[in-house]
Amino acid sequence: MLIDTCDRGTAKAHFLAATIGAMTRRKLEDAAQQYVAQRLPKLIRPEMAARVQEHKRRGHQLVLVSASPALYLKGWATAAGFDAVLATELEFHDDRFSGHLASPNCWGPEKVRRLQQWFRGDQPRVLYAYGDSQGDREMLALADHAWLRGHGEMPPIDA
Secondary structure (H helix, E strand, O other): OOOOOOOHHHHHHHHHHHHHOOOEHHHHHHHHHHHHHHOHHHHOOHHHHHHHHHHHHOOOOOEEEEEEEHHHHHHHHHHHOOOEEEEEOEEEEOOEEEEEEOOOOOOOHHHHHHHHHHHOOOOOOOOEEEEOOHHHHHHHHHOOEEEEOOOOOOOOOOO
16 A cells, blocks of 8 residues: 555546546537436535535535546536636646646645635635535635534524
């Protein structure tokens, strides 16, 4: 077992290189669209889908911040009403996946860095954040109202 032999980003790049190899961007985009259409909707928890809709109804900006590849998240997030996706980007050379990440893995402190960069110093008056793993803790600490799956009830939406 190779626990603690490399950081999460390097491990993710190695895993992706081993599983998708030098697949073309078009082939990966097609696979991502198929995944978003057929599998991803079954993974979205109904309470989170309702929460997204309530924030959207109230006119809040919605930003999906994830360590998952942006390649498949962007299409789904746009359809779900998100304003932006801050996620791990894959690197391509000559229109083929290079086996490397084009951005730092969007996990832990990187989530906060990306979110603050996206705000450009204009953080919202009230910030809600939702997470489901330890990689969300730093981002949740930034929020006025934070919820981590498995740790109590979601906060009410006040604003």
